[in-house]
Amino acid sequence: xxxxxxxxxxxxxxxxxxxxxxxxxxxxxxxxxxxxxxxxxxxxxxxxxxxxxxxxxxxxxxxxxxxxxxxxxxxxxxxxxxxxxxxxxxxxxxxxxxxxxxxxxxxxxxxxx
Amino acid sequence: xxxxxxxxxxxxxxxxxxxxxxxxxxxxxxxxxxxxxxxxxxxxxxxxxxxxxxxxxxxxxxxxxxxxxxxxxxxxxxxxxxxxxxxxxxxxxxxxxxxxxxxxxxxxxxxxxxxx
Numbered sequence: 001x002x003x004x005x006x007x008x009x010x011x012x013x014x015x016x017x018x019x020x021x022x023x024x025x026x027x028x029x030x031x032x033x034x035x036x037x038x039x040x041x042x043x044x045x046x047x048x049x050x051x052x053x054x055x056x057x058x059x060x061x062x063x064x065x066x067x068x069x070x071x072x073x074x075x076x077x078x079x080x081x082x083x084x085x086x087x088x089x090x091x092x093x094x095x096x097x098x099x100x101x102x103x104x105x106x107x108x109x110x111x112x113x
Numbered sequence: 114x115x116x117x118x119x120x121x122x123x124x125x126x127x128x129x130x131x132x133x134x135x136x137x138x139x140x141x142x143x144x145x146x147x148x149x150x151x152x153x154x155x156x157x158x159x160x161x162x163x164x165x166x167x168x169x170x171x172x173x174x175x176x177x178x179x180x181x182x183x184x185x186x187x188x189x190x191x192x193x194x195x196x197x198x199x200x201x202x203x204x205x206x207x208x209x210x211x212x213x214x215x216x217x218x219x220x221x222x223x224x225x226x227x228x229x
Contacts, residue, residue, distance in 0.1 A: 031215045042221035043201070050215045090156055094215065099145055100205050102217055104156040
């Protein structure tokens with residue numbers, strides 16, 4: 001099992017450009033999450049999907065949209081990137097049957113210039 | 114806003130010593146607690162979960178939970194240089210509506226350095 005995979009690993013965007021970060025899990029988990037991690041700020045939840053067909057805002061949703069494409073895939077879209085969105089983005093998944101333990105992907109390092 | 118507090122460190126211990134990492138949380142109703150290890154430039158990795166008051170041991174790691182004091186800790190015995198990392202405490206939200214019970218609140222982490 002690959003666990004949680006994310007693409008791309010690195011990305012540089014110019015201000016105003018758009019992009020989609022992809023996440024997939026092969027553990028048959030119901031719930032998926034997008035976090036950003038910045039120095040001194042810890043992990044902050046952007047959006048989450050408790051189950052297929054549902055999405056909810058987290059702590060810092062502004063400037064982002066998400067799509068839960070199916071049970072395996074959860075994408076994060078930046079419509080008009082800003083330098084404040086320079087960060088490391090992590091996707092995670094969990095399942096009630098596993099006491100909601102979250103398992104993380106390797107991350108995407110995004111720089112917006 | 115539910116809060117999880119950790120000392121940011123750095124916590125520096127000599128090789129072979131016991132490292133003690135602490136975490137407090139604000140939501141008295143919390144029932145599930147997790148410790149993650151994050152090496153520099155890598156993603157968080159789950160190392161321990163604890164749900165009941167008392168101690169839970171797994172190899173060199175012991176998690177301790179005291180719900181009355183809203184306190185959870187992680188002890189690392191016989192610390193090794195390979196244990197040098199940032200340790201994140203996470204607490205599962207309880208009692209919310211819809212899917213909010215699926216969320217974890219993370220502390221900002223404690224940087225541990227184990228010196229050879």
